Amino acid sequence: MIEFQNVVKQFPDGFRAVSGLSLTVHDGEITVLIGPSGCGKTTSMRMVNRLLSITEGKIIVDGRDNRDFPAEELRRKIGYAIQQIGLFPHMTVLQNIAVVPRLLGWEEDRISRRVDELLELVGLEPDVNRDKYPRQLSGGQQQRVGVARALGADPPIMLMDEPFGAIDPITREVLQDEFLEIQKRISKTIIFVTHDIDEAIKMGDRIAIMREGALVQYDTPDTLLARPRNRFVRDFVGADRQLKRLGLMRVGELMAKETPVVSLRETADDARRAIEGAGVKSAFVVDEEGVLKGWVDRESLRENPDSLLDAMNEGDFREIGVRQSATAREALSAMVARGFRITPVVNEHGVLVGSITLRALQELAEQGWAEGESA
Amino acid sequence: MSAIQSQNRIAMLGSAVATLGFFFLPILSLRPNRLASGVPFNLLQLQGDYRYIVLFALAIVPFMVAFRKDVGTRGWLLVILGNLLMLLTLVMPALAGAHLLANVKQYLGANAFVSNPRVLPTAGLALGLVGGYVTLFGGLRDLERSGVERGVRSLAAWVGVALIFVMLIAGTFNVYSVMVEFHTNGAALQQKFVEHLMFVVVSLVVGFVVGVGLGLWASRDDRVSQVILYTVGIIQTIPSLALFGVLLVPMARLGDAHFLPVAAFFGVSVAAALIVGALYRFIGSRLSGRLQTAALIVTALVAAVPLVLFTGVFVSFVYRAARIGFGGGGGFGGIDNIILALVLVGLVLWGSRRWLFRREGAFNTLLRVAYLLAYAGAFAVFLLMMVRAAATDQFLGSVPSLAALTIRNLGVSGIGVAPALVALTLYSLLPLVRNTYAGLKNVDNAIIDSGRGMGMTAAQIFFQIEFPLAFPVIMAGVRNAGVALVGIGTVATVIGAGGLGDFVIQGIVNTSVDQILLGAIPAIALAMVLDAVLRFVEGMLTSPGIRHVQNN
Numbered sequence: 054m055i056e057f058q059n060v061v062k063q064f065p066d067g068f069r070a071v072s073g074l075s076l077t078v079h080d081g082e083i084t085v086l087i088g089p090s091g092c093g094k095t096t097s098m099r100m101v102n103r104l105l106s107i108t109e110g111k112i113i114v115d116g117r118d119n120r121d122f123p124a125e126e127l128r129r130k131i132g133y134a135i136q137q138i139g140l141f142p143h144m145t146v147l148q149n150i151a152v153v154p155r156l157l158g159w160e161e162d163r164i165s166r167r168v169d170e171l172l173e174l175v176g177l178e179p180d181v182n183r184d185k186y187p188r189q190l191s192g193g194q195q196q197r198v199g200v201a202r203a204l205g206a207d208p209p210i211m212l213m214d215e216p217f218g219a220i221d222p223i224t225r226e227v228l229q230d231e232f233l234e235i236q237k238r239i240s241k242t243i244i245f246v247t248h249d250i251d252e253a254i255k256m257g258d259r260i261a262i263m264r265e266g267a268l269v270q271y272d273t274p275d276t277l278l279a280r281p282r283n284r285f286v287r288d289f290v291g292a293d294r295q296l297k298r299l300g301l302m303r304v305g306e307l308m309a310k311e312t313p314v315v316s317l318r319e320t321a322d323d324a325r326r327a328i329e330g331a332g333v334k335s336a337f338v339v340d341e342e343g344v345l346k347g348w349v350d351r352e353s354l355r356e357n358p359d360s361l362l363d364a365m366n367e368g369d370f371r372e373i374g375v376r377q378s379a380t381a382r383e384a385l386s387a388m389v390a391r392g393f394r395i396t397p398v399v400n401e402h403g404v405l406v407g408s409i410t411l412r413a414l415q416e417l418a419e420q421g422w423a424e425g426e427s428a
Numbered sequence: 429m430s431a432i433q434s435q436n437r438i439a440m441l442g443s444a445v446a447t448l449g450f451f452f453l454p455i456l457s458l459r460p461n462r463l464a465s466g467v468p469f470n471l472l473q474l475q476g477d478y479r480y481i482v483l484f485a486l487a488i489v490p491f492m493v494a495f496r497k498d499v500g501t502r503g504w505l506l507v508i509l510g511n512l513l514m515l516l517t518l519v520m521p522a523l524a525g526a527h528l529l530a531n532v533k534q535y536l537g538a539n540a541f542v543s544n545p546r547v548l549p550t551a552g553l554a555l556g557l558v559g560g561y562v563t564l565f566g567g568l569r570d571l572e573r574s575g576v577e578r579g580v581r582s583l584a585a586w587v588g589v590a591l592i593f594v595m596l597i598a599g600t601f602n603v604y605s606v607m608v609e610f611h612t613n614g615a616a617l618q619q620k621f622v623e624h625l626m627f628v629v630v631s632l633v634v635g636f637v638v639g640v641g642l643g644l645w646a647s648r649d650d651r652v653s654q655v656i657l658y659t660v661g662i663i664q665t666i667p668s669l670a671l672f673g674v675l676l677v678p679m680a681r682l683g684d685a686h687f688l689p690v691a692a693f694f695g696v697s698v699a700a701a702l703i704v705g706a707l708y709r710f711i712g713s714r715l716s717g718r719l720q721t722a723a724l725i726v727t728a729l730v731a732a733v734p735l736v737l738f739t740g741v742f743v744s745f746v747y748r749a750a751r752i753g754f755g756g757g758g759g760f761g762g763i764d765n766i767i768l769a770l771v772l773v774g775l776v777l778w779g780s781r782r783w784l785f786r787r788e789g790a791f792n793t794l795l796r797v798a799y800l801l802a803y804a805g806a807f808a809v810f811l812l813m814m815v816r817a818a819a820t821d822q823f824l825g826s827v828p829s830l831a832a833l834t835i836r837n838l839g840v841s842g843i844g845v846a847p848a849l850v851a852l853t854l855y856s857l858l859p860l861v862r863n864t865y866a867g868l869k870n871v872d873n874a875i876i877d878s879g880r881g882m883g884m885t886a887a888q889i890f891f892q893i894e895f896p897l898a899f900p901v902i903m904a905g906v907r908n909a910g911v912a913l914v915g916i917g918t919v920a921t922v923i924g925a926g927g928l929g930d931f932v933i934q935g936i937v938n939t940s941v942d943q944i945l946l947g948a949i950p951a952i953a954l955a956m957v958l959d960a961v962l963r964f965v966e967g968m969l970t971s972p973g974i975r976h977v978q979n980n
Contacts, residue, residue, distance in 0.1 A: 102881060104877070104881055125883045128881060128883030137872070138874070138878075140875075144973065152884070187973065
């Protein structure tokens with residue numbers, strides 16, 4: 054746990070970059086510091102490992118004032134990754150990752166085992182990449198090494214200053230996803246600085262929005278989007294915050310599990326009965342394994358009253374369904390694109406697990422909107 | 429440079445130079461004796477022997493080859509032609525020279541006073557060599573463009589020189605008067621060469637320590653950097669002769685002084701520097717910009733007094749110790765002292781690593797120098813103990829009492845090697861300081877920041893990150909300084925420092941070109957070899973991760 058207690062940073066030239074910041078960073082979470090440039094987010098982060106001194110107040114790291122340790126010792130316990138990556142160009146990938154373990158005096162074979170483990174963790178083949186120099190790697194690979202290096206000595210805490218900032222948008226998405234996967238496994242306590250609200254929403258378990266050295270709002274992404282505290286936050290998160298909020302929700306959590314369904318082995322009559330019984334307009338068709346094969350509606354059943362197969366609108370589950378792991382935002386755009394009012398939800402094998410309606414999504418967005426306005 | 433350059437202009441230039449030399453300038457000069465003026469011979473005047481036509485051909489052909497379009501083949505052709513041209517420019521006239529010597533009377537007339545007649549290589553031959561080298565260089569550029577490996581290219585570059593060297597040893601060129609001079613002065617040449625090498629190396633090493641230190645300091649503090657870069661720039665503008673002269677009087681005075689008062693003065697000036705440095709630290713930041721600069725300059729001057737004193741004595745002492753050490757005169761001589769000195773420098777660096785290498789401001793850099801001087805003082809005391817212990821008859825002639833010990837006993841004097849070393853060290857500073865400064869300044873701040881963020885100490889950042897990254901640039905400065913020192917070192921002869929300059933000055937006095945060349949050719953060779961060795965060292969020690977990034 055990292056706790057900022059009334060932290061003030063004033064530079065020698067009199068500029069007050071941080072004025073009275075109090076904030077608790079919870080264990081195993083990614084806490085994002087965000088705000089316009091000059092808001093003190095990077096300054097705040099750099100005071101944690103004392104790259105900058107604290108003018109007033111204190112920062113508690115793991116229950117102790119961070120000034121109780123010698124600065125170097127403190128920093129070796131805290132992983133550090135920055136936007137420009139800062140890999141040492143004259144060192145190999147191995148040497149770069151081994152920096153902190155070597156500073157800590159690890160034995161060489163432990164270091165080389167750790168390096169291989171980390172390279173695998175970040176998705177780089179150890180045998181191929183261990184002895185390469187940074188300039189032989191692509192930007193994305195360098196960034197992966199940067200992350201591996203920050204994890205070098207398995208620090209419980211990591212500071213990341215726009216770690217994916219210098220990378221093209223497509224690679225950035227990939228790296229963000231990969232990093233979230235890694236974080237699921239390693240559960241580090243992370244302070245993550247960015248100026249990109251989309252990245253903040255995606256990466257953060259909690260987001261701290263800062264302005265002129267002070268904390269404006271500190272909440273989970275969902276709360277932040279649903280109930281921005283004031284106009285500044287509302288403007289900062291953007292006019293499309295409702296859409297962004299949908300981006301945080303998984304279809305699997307929102308879908309209706311009870312949904313009219315017929316098997317391919319059943320008849321058109323069975324289908325008609327199912328639809329009328331549920332009082333809906335359509336039902337989904339699955340095969341004997343439960344895999345989505347298409348759908349039937351009242352109209353198609355009227356035209357082909359005798360055969361389910363003829364009445365069925367056939368379609369591949371990848372085209373007519375959405376994955377349960379997809380975000381509500383993705384589901385919404387799929388439904389808008391396909392002109393569906395209801396869409397089937399499938400798992401990764403195509404098995405139907407539920408359905409979600411356009412109306413449900415709209416209500417969700419409107420509800421957030423109303424909450425936001427009332428706040 | 430445009431990628432599509434149809435002709436090899438460099439080779440064309442080389443070819444033109446050689447051709448003009450062969451056609452219009454004398455290639456040899458025949459002298460009836462050592463001092464009389466000679467009779468010049470053009471290549472065309474060498475009668476009855478058409479072998480020399482080969483030289484004309486070799487000079488002209490590269491010009492035509494330079495128009496070929498296939499860069500790879502053209503490169504190889506030019507490399508071969510260039511090497512051949514250099515080689516044969518030396519070999520062919522040697523044959524002709526032998527012929528001339530055998531028939532002196534025929535060429536100089538029966539009346540000439542012939543006693544040990546000599547054959548001198550002249551301007552045409554020199555242009556032939558230069559033309560050959562330029563052609564070779566042009567060819568190497570082609571090879572580089574067509575992607576021939578570096579190792580193969582350097583082999584191609586050196587094969588001609590190697591052959592010439594072999595022939596030199598085999599005696600092929602003994603007919604030239606320089607070689608005659610060499611054979612009569614061989615032992616002296618060897619001694620002067622070692623002297624020359626020694627003071628180049630000593631002043632380069634001391635200059636390296638001081639220059640890298642100053643460059644490091646300059647890179648940490650913008651205000652200081654202006655003072656330092658300006659000062660070393662000024663030194664470079666002083667003519668070397670004048671600098672030797674200027675040093676004459678103070679060094680002589682210093683040599684006369686007794687050790688104890690000097691040591692006391694040194695202690696007092698260190699204390700003064702410490703006090704002024706501390707004062708500046710506490711008051712400096714409260715002064716306005718201009719006053720602050722003035723205060724900084726005053727402080728720097730006060731700090732410079734003990735630094736200069738220490739450097740002067742130290743350099744002389746190191747040289748003296750080195751001479752005795754390498755002179756093989758057993759006892760407690762130079763090598764041990766040098767190793768001990770290195771250990772001490774290491775200890776100084778180790779002890780001061782916390783504040784010496786850190787980058788962030790606020791911490792006043794001047795205090796570092798004051799601390800350094802305090803360390804140097806301790807070092808000086810230790811040196812003294814060493815000298816006393818080493819005071820065998822080898823070193824000081826007798827064991828003087830501490831009160832009787834003069835600075836001259838440490839090797840300092842107004843004439844001789846001491847002022848030369850100080851002057852050479854000063855000259856080496858500009859390239860060393862400037863390159864160190866540039867190299868360190870160019871290290872990306874993000875790299876330093878991540879080093880700090882990972883918990884490296886200031887010294888670890890310097891030795892593991894900054895220095896390795898700045899190393900190629902610093903080494904370029906070392907090469908510059910080294911090559912320049914070999915040249916300037918020849919002037920040191922005027923204050924009795926010895927070295928290859930002795931031959932040059934004798935040659936000028938005697939109007940003997942041979943003697944001048946006897947000094948000049950080894951100096952040129954020394955400069956080239958030194959440059960090559962330093963390049964090799966640079967290549968070996970530079971990480972492959974940054975190699976070739978800053979090529980010149």
